[in-house]
Amino acid sequence: MQRYPRKKTRQIMVGDVPVGGGAPVTVQSMTTTKTADVDGTLAQIYALKAAGADIVRCTCNEKEAAEGLARIVPRSPVPIVADIHFHVEMALAAIDAGVHCLRLNPGNLRKPEEIKLVARECKDRGIPVRIGVNAGSLDKRLLDKYGEATPEALVESAQIELGLFAEVGFEDVKISVKASRVPLMVEAYRQLSELVDHPLHLGLTEAGPPPAGIVKGTAGIGTLLMEGIGDTIRYSLTTDPVEEAKAGRTLLEALGLRERRNVDLIACPSCGRAEIDVYRVAQDAQAALEARSIPLQVAVMGCVVNGPGEARSADLGIAAGRHRGHLFIRGEIVRVVPEAEMVDALVEEAEKLVKEGFAARLAAADANASKEAEADRLALLGDKGGDANRSEARVELINRRLAANPEG
Numbered sequence: 592m593q594r595y596p597r598k599k600t601r602q603i604m605v606g607d608v609p610v611g612g613g614a615p616v617t618v619q620s621m622t623t624t625k626t627a628d629v630d631g632t633l634a635q636i637y638a639l640k641a642a643g644a645d646i647v648r649c650t651c652n653e654k655e656a657a658e659g660l661a662r663i664v665p666r667s668p669v670p671i672v673a674d675i676h677f678h679v680e681m682a683l684a685a686i687d688a689g690v691h692c693l694r695l696n697p698g699n700l701r702k703p704e705e706i707k708l709v710a711r712e713c714k715d716r717g718i719p720v721r722i723g724v725n726a727g728s729l730d731k732r733l734l735d736k737y738g739e740a741t742p743e744a745l746v747e748s749a750q751i752e753l754g755l756f757a758e759v760g761f762e763d764v765k766i767s768v769k770a771s772r773v774p775l776m777v778e779a780y781r782q783l784s785e786l787v788d789h790p791l792h793l794g795l796t797e798a799g800p801p802p803a804g805i806v807k808g809t810a811g812i813g814t815l816l817m818e819g820i821g822d823t824i825r826y827s828l829t830t831d832p833v834e835e836a837k838a839g840r841t842l843l844e845a846l847g848l849r850e851r852r853n854v855d856l857i858a859c860p861s862c863g864r865a866e867i868d869v870y871r872v873a874q875d876a877q878a879a880l881e882a883r884s885i886p887l888q889v890a891v892m893g894c895v896v897n898g899p900g901e902a903r904s905a906d907l908g909i910a911a912g913r914h915r916g917h918l919f920i921r922g923e924i925v926r927v928v929p930e931a932e933m934v935d936a937l938v939e940e941a942e943k944l945v946k947e948g949f950a951a952r953l954a955a956a957d958a959n960a961s962k963e964a965e966a967d968r969l970a971l972l973g974d975k976g977g978d979a980n981r982s983e984a985r986v987e988l989i990n991r992r993l994a995a996n997p998e999g
């Protein structure tokens with residue numbers, strides 16, 4: 592039920608998520624944790640995914656953040672965008688970390704040669720870029736020319752940057768021209784959309800806390816979406832980013848741009864630690880839970896080493912380890928079942944959870960479950976070691992690059 596015809600844009604891929612070119616409008620948010628805090632950031636990424644985010648951005652502002660990204664990306668359930676300000680070395684380190692997209696701010700990463708260097712690297716490695724113009728950090732030369740941040744100034748900033756990308760023949764670029772005033776932001780996007788066919792990332796910056804932040808964001812983003820403008824959106828709220836993802840998802844559903852959800856199945860992407868075929872188990876679980884209209888967030892996780900912790904924001908989940916499935920409710924292990932019975936056990940527990948509620952099902956947990964789960968977790972750590980994803984090799988690469996150019 593597409594009610595608002597969409598302006599045609601070219602398509603880019605952010606990891607496995609298409610943006611533009613007729614793809615469903617996607618929801619983005621940004622973590623508020625230190626990116627160096629790998630477990631905390633992953634837990635927030637999972638919570639954002641469960642709340643409706645399709646793509647998540649993390650800051651890459653220092654060496655430790657780049658190292659964190661090397662460890663986060665292989666375990667993230669959604670594509671990761673690295674947010675880059677000022678330092679070209681951080682852009683290159685984020686690329687080394689394996690991120691799916693970079694966000695560059697033309698207002699503070701200004702040297703053409705540096706921007707082209709990053710563009711060339713991205714082109715070679717097939718990593719798209721968001722040109723993220725922001726009225727609050729507009730290039731001084733444009734402020735001098737226009738007197739203040741006008742729609743024309745925002746658009747010109749994006750076009751100058753786009754020109755540098757075009758010089759190296761790189762077109763996998765999406766663009767944002769954000770401002771904190773709704774009329775300025777709306778007009779800038781309208782003008783930009785007339786001039787380029789690149790996918791547009793909509794957002795109002797510094798919108799503030801809810802409810803005013805949500806109202807302002809909806810006024811700007813909703814207006815543009817109803818004009819067919821915009822391929823991916825982010826609410827910028829001064830609160831838990833889960834609220835941003837929820838607001839984004841709710842707006843898209845309200846406008847008929849995304850389907851309403853029944854079960855919200857989240858699954859890890861699978862990585863070097865996976866103990867099962869995550870895709871198959873997730874597909875089977877999705878089909879069984881959808882058929883029963885289970886209105887829960889349910890997680891399928893490839894390993895017990897990280898799964899229950901990463902997906903602790905889900906209502907219910909299962910993680911695999913040593914030919915067994917560990918069932919967990921909001922991060923608490925409640926039962927351990929044979930691997931062949933994982934999907935059945937998940938569906939049975941989901942039905943009971945809906946009928947009996949969380950307190951009753953947590954009270955009915957098998958008393959030995961968490962002990963058995965811990966034994967499996969330790970055994971797996973012993974089998975595969977601490978670096979099953981070879982993240983440390985990437986960290987080494989980042990260290991070598993930054994050691995070679997310590998100025999950043």
Ligand code: SF4
Binds near residue numbers: 865
């Ligand atoms: S296999 Fe384990 S560590 Fe890897 S992504 Fe899945 S849950 Fe995370």
